[in-house]
Amino acid sequence: MTSLFWKASSILGIRLGHVVHKMTPQTLVLCGPSGVGKSTLLKKLLEEFGPHFGFSVSHTTRSPREGEEHGKHYYFVTRQEMEDAINNGNFIEHAEYSGNLYGTSKTAVQDVLENGRICILDIDTQGVIQVKKTDLPAQFIFIRPPSIEDLEKRLQARGTETEESLKKRLSIAEKELKFGEIDGNFDRVIVNDDVDEAYEQLRDFMLPAINKKNGD
Numbered sequence: 001m002t003s004l005f006w007k008a009s010s011i012l013g014i015r016l017g018h019v020v021h022k023m024t025p026q027t028l029v030l031c032g033p034s035g036v037g038k039s040t041l042l043k044k045l046l047e048e049f050g051p052h053f054g055f056s057v058s059h060t061t062r063s064p065r066e067g068e069e070h071g072k073h074y075y076f077v078t079r080q081e082m083e084d085a086i087n088n089g090n091f092i093e094h095a096e097y098s099g100n101l102y103g104t105s106k107t108a109v110q111d112v113l114e115n116g117r118i119c120i121l122d123i124d125t126q127g128v129i130q131v132k133k134t135d136l137p138a139q140f141i142f143i144r145p146p147s148i149e150d151l152e153k154r155l156q157a158r159g160t161e162t163e164e165s166l167k168k169r170l171s172i173a174e175k176e177l178k179f180g181e182i183d184g185n186f187d188r189v190i191v192n193d194d195v196d197e198a199y200e201q202l203r204d205f206m207l208p209a210i211n212k213k214n215g216d
């Protein structure tokens, strides 16, 4: 149904923004360096407003891990299929990590929006640049740490990094923080120092979209 919808809208030349704007609230783009606390803040948002939000299912060329289901955790596709779809303009953003392509298709976002939910995109700065080139109506939020030292401590405390991956994440983080500081790149920059305070800011920022969805 959805892909038919997309085919029809492509044939009719309807632009993504026009289609989703009429029928949906928004898309929330959340960006910030690895370990800054995006998942922690999203967990809180979903605990409070779960039914209002949805995640789009990404595509990937990597193989499924045990327990992962096609269409639920990812759409598992071949590189050729994914490259063709990207070349046909069917993706909002995509990136290559560790030799595999990952990306968000227009259809995947549309699925969430058609269900009347605000679509959450948790993406990196390269993804933000790509989304901004589409006409998807979105709110862009950047989460930053109080300092790079804090970020390092957090990543260490999370216990998911080797010394090498930690170094790599911090070097990428420095570039991302610079991007986050540039005026106009984000609608809101939230410093995640005290997590409850950061969540209040995220919550307050999203309330108008949530209320609009409720018809207030």
Ligand SMILES: Nc1ncnc2c1ncn2[C@@H]1O[C@H](COP(=O)(O)OP(=O)(O)OP(=O)(O)O)[C@@H](O)[C@H]1O
Binding pocket: 032, 033, 034, 035, 036, 037, 038, 039, 040, 041, 154, 155, 157, 158, 192, 193, 194, 195, 196, 198
């Ligand atoms: N305000 C905070 N103060 C201290 N620790 C925090 C704060 N927010 C999150 N953390 C902790 O920092 C670690 C990283 O947080 P989280 O996994 O949410 O980051 P992330 O941005 O989602 O990372 P990734 O992009 O790698 O998935 C976690 O151990 C989390 O509990």
